[in-house]
Amino acid sequence: xxxxxxxxxxxxxxxxxxxxxxxxxxxxxxxxxxxxxxxxxxxxxxxxxxxxxxxxxxxxxxxxxxxxxxxxxxxxxxxxxxxxxxxxxxxxxxxxxxxxxxxxxxxxxxxxxxxxxxxxxxxxxxxxxxxxxxxxxxxxxxxxxxxxxxxxxxxxxxxxxxxxxxxxxxxxxxxxxxxxxxxxxxxxxxxxxxxxxxxxxxxxxxxxxxxxxxxxxxxxxxxxxxxxxxxxxxxxxxxxxxxxxxxxxxxxxxxxxxxxxxxxxxxxxxxxxxxxxxxxxxxxxxxxxxxxxxxxxxxxxxxxxxxxxxxxxxxxxxxxxxxxxxxxxxxxxxxxxxxxxxxxxxxxxxxxxxxxxxxxxxxxxxxxxxxxxxxxxxxxxxxx
Numbered sequence: 001x002x003x004x005x006x007x008x009x010x011x012x013x014x015x016x017x018x019x020x021x022x023x024x025x026x027x028x029x030x031x032x033x034x035x036x037x038x039x040x041x042x043x044x045x046x047x048x049x050x051x052x053x054x055x056x057x058x059x060x061x062x063x064x065x066x067x068x069x070x071x072x073x074x075x076x077x078x079x080x081x082x083x084x085x086x087x088x089x090x091x092x093x094x095x096x097x098x099x100x101x102x103x104x105x106x107x108x109x110x111x112x113x114x115x116x117x118x119x120x121x122x123x124x125x126x127x128x129x130x131x132x133x134x135x136x137x138x139x140x141x142x143x144x145x146x147x148x149x150x151x152x153x154x155x156x157x158x159x160x161x162x163x164x165x166x167x168x169x170x171x172x173x174x175x176x177x178x179x180x181x182x183x184x185x186x187x188x189x190x191x192x193x194x195x196x197x198x199x200x201x202x203x204x205x206x207x208x209x210x211x212x213x214x215x216x217x218x219x220x221x222x223x224x225x226x227x228x229x230x231x232x233x234x235x236x237x238x239x240x241x242x243x244x245x246x247x248x249x250x251x252x253x254x255x256x257x258x259x260x261x262x263x264x265x266x267x268x269x270x271x272x273x274x275x276x277x278x279x280x281x282x283x284x285x286x287x288x289x290x291x292x293x294x295x296x297x298x299x300x301x302x303x304x305x306x307x308x309x310x311x312x313x314x315x316x317x318x319x320x321x322x323x324x325x326x327x328x329x330x331x332x333x334x335x336x337x338x339x340x341x342x343x344x345x346x347x348x349x350x351x352x353x354x355x356x357x358x359x360x361x362x363x364x365x366x367x368x369x370x371x372x373x374x375x376x377x378x379x380x381x382x383x384x
Contacts, residue, residue, distance in 0.1 A: 065351035072355025084131035094121035123349035134306035152157035221331035245274030289316035
């Protein structure tokens with residue numbers, strides 16, 4: 001344990017970090033590793049791989065993810081902005097390269113191969129995009145001569161165009177939802193909000209008619225048409241788990257669920273550990289989002305307030321989409337459950353997101369207003 005009287009980078013970090021946030025993120029990582037043991041061996045065996053192939057790879061990415069989260073949490077807000085800018089530029093360039101030279105999987109070019117490792121640049125783009133948009137929105141009040149709002153709109157257009165070109169409509173919707181929430185919190189006029197909301201609805205309708213796989217999934221969700229094997233199987237696993245589950249390793253439906261270790265790991269958790277366990281998992285994600293929004297509301301600095309809120313919404317919306325698909329509350333969409341699903345790019349990128357949240361919510365004397373009715377400087381009390 002680090003003593004309060006010690007002075008140094010580690011001691012200062014430990015006593016200024018939001019330890020509840022840190023515990024929640026580490027807890028999610030631990031649950032993800034546990035569920036990897038439950039969900040991935042069946043997939044590996046179907047592919048002719050060693051039973052613990054995906055478990056080993058999950059653990060391989062878990063350690064650097066934890067290191068990245070802790071390392072990023074040491075940063076100051078200025079360093080967070082600089083790192084986010086570099087990460088955003090690099091991610092956008094890699095997304096452009098992926099369109100021409102990327103690895104094509106199921107008709108989409110979302111991945112680039114680096115030293116034999118497949119990387120999904122859009123995963124790293126998301127937290128960087130949120131931080132830079134928060135900075136651009138905050139510049140409106142600091143420097144009115146700088147059109148920060150216009151730059152944020154242009155940046156959103158560039159990112160959305162690249163995501164649609166891949167195509168990755170799920171990430172496009174996720175990015176739009178988070179950006180829209182930040183746009184609202186930045187105090188934009190209702191005219192702008194209605195205009196951009198109308199454009200978003202028009203884009204969604206256009207996607208339905210332009211992309212056959214989108215229409216197929218929406219029709220399957222609304223009318224039961226098309227191939228719904230995965231979502232139907234996932235629902236059966238959840239029902240079979242009941243309140244307390246079948247027990248660790250006792251799940252059977254996961255053996256026929258193709259993406260049980262990624263998009264449908266929540267269903268495996270329900271079958272083996274029960275609905276109560278899943279409710280605890282949902283509560284953990286809800287805690288991260290709610291605490292993030294509360295901490296954001298306590299910030300006086302516009303950049304920190306918008307960035308923390310946006311990053312919290314990013315984790316919340318992504319979790320909501322994944323769990324909603326598993327429960328058949330949303331049309332099928334391939335999206336990982338943050339820090340839980342298997343996937344190196346997703347895990348490292350969410351670790352960056354968590355690190356940004358931890359860095360921006362660290363206690364800094366100049367970043368918060370003094371709480372009313374809690375304490376006053378000793379000198380002022382003596383003067384009275």
